[in-house]
Amino acid sequence: MWPNEVIGEIRRRGIATIAGNHDLKVLNLNTTPESLSEQGKKYAYHIIDEGGRDYLKTLPAHIKLEFQLGNSKLNVVLAHGSTRKVDEYILVDTDEQYVIEMMDEAGADILFVGHSHKPYHRIINNGGLQKHVINTGSVGKPKDGDPRGCYVILTLEENSSVKESVSIKVEFRRISYDVEKAATAIENSLLPSEFADMLRDAF
Template identity: 65%
Template sequence: MKIALFSDVHANLPAFKAMLEDLDEQTADAIYCLGDLIGYNVWPNEVIAEIRKRGIATLAGNHDLKVENLITTPQSLSEPGKKYAYHLVEQHHRDYLLTLPAHIRLEFKQGSEKLNIVMAHGSTRSVDEYTLFDTEEKQVLEMMEEANADLLFVGHSHKPYHRIMESSAGVFKHVINLGSVGKPKDGDSRGCYVMLTIDKKSSVSDPESIKVEFRRVAYDLNMASQGILESPLPDEFAQGLFEAR
């Protein structure tokens, strides 16, 4: 089974379209999004509409939740600042964002063995908590034990990695950060998403049996940055796309 996972589009439509074009060629059996559809750029409605059109199961990211109790006026749509990105979101899409779940859980039965996948935006404990490559191993393993997760997929930091840890029970736990489609922060300006492959041999006892592929997709950076520069959003958001910081 091939599962595509992505996160942190951040209203970057050119990056999102390029990612989808690449994803469509991968013949994924399932697709999941780990949130942060909005913020930092000017196409939140187009991104959300495509997510909903495709029926992609999606989590709420910390930026998605910023539309709660947001009052939009003509003045707020012209004032400079980062909040402009949230005021752009149409009401019916705001309603959708505020109904998204915090976690998605999947359980695979591989013979007598179970393989539990948990998806969260930041961590299983908080949408705002970072699960980083160098987060203390004991802390991560405790969190995964709480969540009954063998594979934990997260976003939020915009820095992709695949970390494998051995638990006290002698089984291997995997943490995969998907990076970011629309605002990478790992020095590579290309969008990033993950293809996970699971088959009948996949097992928590064999770390090599879980196949994780990071796919990087180039897109029109000039178009994405121009959208920012022609809006009330801070110009530094545009420069950040090129620097991937």
């Protein structure tokens, strides 16, 4: 409902950001006066201003971070859907071997994904080593039955009691916001009213 405000705040704070499947909708979007007054789920894309569209077009598909803790090195990769496709669902029960192959391909020890909007932390044992897959959930459109926003804090610490080992802590945090205000704003806009119910019900 407020895409320009969200983009503006991300840019103001200098938050590192990756492209999601909805961000890519602006790539070949043709906005006309008619599209700005036409009801439908594409309405939110059309109200994004030119500066916001230019910014979305610059977002990377992935972010890769390398951490060195003592004698251990960990690679953390952030993707929207998966490292292969922006709209691929990597769920808590996605085939284990498929996930391992994808993470090896991306050089990821820890993989953050989204897209399903369902938070989880999955640990996969791979030849004596552990791989971690973390879905961060969603701040504005949860689909796990909890209408609060969800985000993740990852803490990495050197574990001195075990040689070449790192302690990994994943904390899911929930934040309350005025869901009804957001839902009502949707109902008073040209967006489909079903989007308001999705916020209220978190599905």
